[in-house]
Amino acid sequence: MAITSNGKGTSAGGTPRCIALVGPFGSGKTSLLEALLARTDKVARQGTVADGNTVGDGSSEARAHGMSVELNIADAEYLGDRFVFVDCPGSVEFLSEMDGALSGADLAVVVAEDDERKVPALQLILKALEARAIPRVLFLNKIDKSTRRVRDVLGLLQPASAVPLVLRQIPIWEDGHATGFIDLALERAHVYHEKEPSTQIDMSDEDRTREHEARFSMLELLADHDDDLMEALLEDIAPDRDKVFADLVNEMRDGLICPVFFGSAEHGNGVSRLLKALRHEVPDVDLLSRRVLDKQNRAVLQVIKTLHTQHGGKMSIARILDGVVSDGDSLFLKGEEEIKVSGLFSIFGQQTTKIATAGKGDLVALGRLDNVQTGDLLSFEAGKITRVEEPEPRSPVLATAIAASQRKDEVRLSTALAKLVEEDRSLTVSQNQTTAETLLAGQGEMHLRVAQERLAGKYGLDITAHTPHVPYAETIRTGTRVRGRHKKQSGGHGQFGDAVLEIKPLPRGEGVQFTDTITGGVVPKQYIPSVRDGVLDALGQGPLGFPVVDIAVCLTDGSYHSVDSSDQAFKMAGILAIREGLPECKPVLLEPIHKVVVACPSDATARVNAIVSARRGQLLGFDGRPDWPGWDEVQALMPEAEIGDLIIELRSATAGVASYTSEFDHMAELSGKAADQALQRSGKQAA
Secondary structure (H helix, E strand, C coil): CCCCCCCCCCCCCCCCEEEEEECCCCCCHHHHHHHHHHHCCCCCCCCCCCCCCCCCCCCHHHHHHCCCCCCEEEEEEECCEEEEEEECCCCHHHHHHHHHHHCCCCEEEEEECCCHHHHHHHHHHHHHHHHCCCCEEEEECCHHHCCCCHHHHHHHHHHHCCCCEEECEEEEEECCEEEEEEECCCCEEEEEECCEEEEEECCCHHHHHHHHHHHHHHHHHHHCCCHHHHHHHHCCCCCCHHHHHHHHHHHHHCCCCEEEEECECCCCECHHHHHHHHHHHCCCHHHHHHHHECCCCCCEEEEEEEEEECCCEEEEEEEECCCCEECCCEEEECCCEEEECCCEEEEECCEEEECCEECCCCEEEEECCCCCCCCCEEECCCCCCCECCCCCCCCCCEEEEEEECCHHHHHHHHHHHHHHHHHCCCCEEEEECCCCEEEEEECCHHHHHHHHHHHHHCCCCCEEEECCCCCCEEEECCCEEEEEEEEECCCCCCEEEEEEEEEEECCCCCCEEEEECCCCCCCCHHHHHHHHHHHHHHHCCCCCCCCECCEEEEEEEEECCCCCCCHHHHHHHHHHHHHHHHHHHCEEEEEEEEEEEEEEEHHHHHHHHHHHHHCCCEEEEEEECCCCCCEEEEEEEEEHHHHCCHHHHHHHCCCCCCEEEEEEEEEEEECHHHHHHHHHHCCCCCC
């Protein structure tokens, strides 16, 4: 994000445009960023992911795993125009990073490849863009490794897009390899050079025939939204080249088409043509402002990412939609709370550079804005800001129980977790009161692994993590009547409390009820709450070792001593009565059951059904996923014990793209071998 050239946030290129590089995992986004930076002379030599010397993926976690796990930001200038490129992770586990970047993007370059296994993942990306009306072009990468005709590849990818994929180029083939391309808008042929700009060549007769056919197909797709162009085609009139370009630009910006370019990021092929298209066709930041804000709002900053650095503290990465911001300026959070900028920085990969000012279109880091969160809008003037509603953060699908290895680090862990969640909204931290565990939940195994690595590497914490315990409960099948008597003499005043309890089961979901039918003062009124407290304490752990629920306890009788009775004595009487009475009531284990909705490609629905059934799930049915052609939603009731690592198996069966939502539905009895196994896993003894 180093978008400055003179230390003041401005350069000869005018207002910079922000390009998000998105696409499935492994499609070559980081390589494309490196090729773009090399072609614009921003870096002296194009690095490679394999060598670990790229501008992107510079964090220790990214280097260790050989994959993008966070946004990578870099600027470039091409033929006088300024760009900010934001390389987004492609793994489904880190797509929340993309969500933030799209809030500040003028256009997205969708990087894809000739791989049918990645089509569902491509659809995830395109759906996010479509939902937010982000203009987009597709860069078909690794053309040097493709074994199919480009039109066949487009036919493979088209189901992932809600709008037509429109070829802007066709390849020039030589011995089965793409050696260049023909631009269908300019009607010019170019030959590739290794990591160098292509050069124009004359077209062969065969290539010219192919070009005419492909260009007509492109024009037909454009004519679907332009009656004048359709009329020209019907009358066999060659359209004006400027008219063709205008249609390509306008229909792309309106989200009616997705133009397709191709090349090889690794070899630097197709990069110059992509840059030229971006130069002429990317909308300026005003279009983004209209997407994000109400018509009445102007002069704001859109926060797309929050970072906590080891030496610089908190940084809020923001796109300036209008105006100029300087170090020390006052801004207004949500139009009301005044905050002061404490440091203004440009970012290039892992490097930050302090700058004095930044202007419209710039993407900068603002220092130490304590109350500012990702997604917030900052304004230059006090007053209400109205924004277009943003998508909700992605729901977590996998959790781990986490704790500091040493008690002295518990406060540090709590602080570090809060910072992780602030940086990544798809992470959540919660406390399970039943199991007394701190739960860190995220988007998958790798997501949680990276979070734990950051706790260790960035915050120096030694932590332990394990599979969360299931919050089992227990209840009773029959009732009983029991007396609890606490009597103790130890010199001076003794202790005496006597309580008779009637215990009965309640229908499922009724919780715990305590009542009394005391008459005649056999248990003085002031001691009845103490009996209740003792009952509730004892119900916290029943004979099976879990909280007791769906039970009614009634205090029916008892006795007291005018000198030795006390609140504590009657509390102990209530505890003793429950402990003695519950084993007689045929205790039974209860497990939490959740309503689960799995989203998956339709061709994997049968596999998903089998996975759910094998995990003791009760299938409720499935239907098409609304507005997602080729996807289904499977609904089921599943025990929480079977949901823990469900996402791992689901993604293995769906090319890594399945997701699910889960919410508690009810508690159900668990008996037999399954109950014995649950008790064994929890370290309890079977009744």
